Amino acid sequence: MSAERPPTRTSGPAAAVGVEELARKLDSRDVVGVSIGWVDNNGIVRSRTVPVAELPAASRRGVGNTAAFAVFDSHDGITFAHEGLSTPSGDVRLTPVLDGPLGVTAQSGLPGFAWVPGRQLTGDGEPWAYDQRAVLERQLDRAADAGYTFVAGFEMEMVVSHEDDPHEPTGDVVPAHRGPAYSANAMRDVSGFCRALLADLAADGIRIGQLHAEYGGSQVEMSLSPLPGVGAADAQVLARQTAHAAAQRHGLRLSFAPVTTLAGAGNGWHLHSSLSGPDGTNALAGDGPHGLSPAGLGYVAGLLRELPGVTAVTAPSSGSLLRRRPGFWASAYGFWGVENREAAVRLVPPSALLGAEVTNVELKASDASANPYLSLAVVLAAGLAGVADGAVPPDPIGEDVGTWSEERREAAGITALATTPERARADLLGSALVRDVLGEDLLGAFVACRDADAAWAAPRTADEVVASLRWQY
Structure with missing residues (x-):
């Protein structure tokens, strides 16, 4: 990439x-x-x-x-x-x-x-000690010491809603486009907003690869072009401000929240990443299995083995846990695949048309409730650890493992990712790598925030939790 x-x-x-x-x-x-x-x-x-x-x-x-x-x-x-x-x-x-x-x-x-x-x-x-930007910068320094530059980009899904509707005073989503998914009809419904967004992104120096109507109800996605290092997180934060401003000027309201309605698909912020070597070429690409180099295999393996702890940072909220359902391309299970959109870790391999430089690893268990600097830091650290160890991942899976029996998943060593605050907390604290990346001070504050969210949500219904987060992002 x-x-x-x-x-x-x-x-x-x-x-x-x-x-x-x-x-x-x-x-x-x-x-x-x-x-x-x-x-x-x-x-x-x-x-x-x-x-x-x-x-x-x-x-x-x-x-x-x-x-x-x-x-x-x-x-x-x-x-x-x-x-x-x-x-x-x-x-x-x-x-x-x-x-x-x-x-x-x-x-x-x-x-x-x-x-x-x-x-x-x-x-x-x-x-x-609690500055999240510094956490990422430390990991980038480690990558540089190992001879790598970290490159990343986000696919950002958002629900586009009418801002004011006399029949919907409760703050529900009032769809701004009627679909169908990925259709030109849907884009026409929000064409004024999309035109302003594209113009504003360009003027603000934020490059994107594409903008389209997504699968979810009234959902749109923009894919940020990859950037090296901390610039990837900076661009993601600025892109948010740019999108919200463009929507407001058109009487619309955006939600990047992991879940905006329980019936909906939810919003992911899929995190694509790769490493560049000293010569500037993609260090993940090679002539090994699936078009990967030894470093590429190690990167996938490192991310996969640290997946529970990593996703406790990259998709940390009560909304994240509600979004994690089989069949929603929301990373319900911890496995990897080549171009498998149900997999938590998805390899985008080299191809004859796109060449080797496109090679990257997508983490699908990532959303707007995550701090982007911390997300990039734990992903980079996990990948680098796999590279340093010469780790090799298991064979990729090309199926939807949610359709498998529990016995078949167990035989394949595939477990569900966390759907409860207790499990997510245990995954976070159980990862020595994540603890090291965050540091004990920031880790303590991060866990305290998660515990406070869990305590707030405990006596409330899932609908109430979703509504409480809908317009926070």
């Missing part, structure tokens, strides 16, 4: 222009505020906005932010169950990452505002 870099912006990284000059250029484009964004442990995008004139000061000393954001749950409750953050005291500095892969983006769909990813530091300017 070859990476594509976004086009250069006039408001690009501060490495190219000084921050004072950057602020002047933003001002010349009628930007009045710069939103510094980060993603919490529930996949929810948070932000603080500074006037454009304050950007230089914010770049030097950051802006104040409560440490409690690390223990916000999915319903904006604050849990103090994690010992490291057990009081309302504590402050961190949210600093704009001006020299990151995307720099600062003047948002075409939100005139007057720019977007920049944030980094969370201690008051002394040191790395904060």
Whole structure:
């Protein structure tokens, strides 16, 4: 899978222009505020906005932010169950990452505002143990030490709803397109939104491979072009803001939530990843089985053996567990296959038409309730561990194992992935690799958030849980 870099912006990284000059250029484009964004442990995008004139000061000393954001749950409750953050005291500095892969983006769909990813530091300017971006950066450094560049991209599914309907005052989904799935008719229903989205994505420097109506009711998917390293997560976060803004301008409302209705297919954010070697070629491709190199086989095997712990990070919410059903292409069982869309780990192999560079591994158990930086970090770590060990995966499966008997799955060593908070928690804590990637502090906060979500959901119906998360994403 070859990476594509976004086009250069006039408001690009501060490495190219000084921050004072950057602020002047933003001002010349009628930007009045710069939103510094980060993603919490529930996949929810948070932000603080500074006037454009304050950007230089914010770049030097950051802006104040409560440490409690690390223990916000999915319903904006604050849990103090994690010992490291057990009081309302504590402050961190949210600093704009001006020299990151995307720099600062003047948002075409939100005139007057720019977007920049944030980094969370201690008051002394040191790395904060709960900063998710830093977790990914550590794994990227490990990959570089091993001679690899990590490349990733997300397929982002979303449900498109009419925002206001006098007959639907309860916040239900009011479908904006009538289908059929993948049809031109469905796209015509939302053509104004789609036109604005494509234009805004291009103007914001976010490249996508395609945009289409999906299988679910009133569902649309955009596939982000792959990017190296932390840029893949930054682009995913910005793409969300771009899509929400385009929908709002057309009287529509988006939901990226894992489940928007219990009867629906749900939204996945399928995570495609690969490794590039020192020469820039795809390190997963080779002349071995299924067109894989030894590194490619190890990458698949590493991800597969760590799958339970990895998916506790990449699809962590109550909604994620409700989405995980056989027959919904939602990764109900832990197995891999070549182009098998029911498999949790799907290999996209080289082909005569596409060549070797297309080779990548798709993790289907991934959704909007995950922090993208943590998701990429645990996927990369699992894959690299398999490469380092020279691991070899079992034979791929080309069938829907959900149609098999329990005895046949057991004989093949295939188990269901977690569908309860208790099982997901055990999978998370049972993975030494995931614990190492997150670190004990962040792991403790992450588990506290999951426990708080589970406690909130326990006395409620599945419909109530779905409704509570529907418009959080």
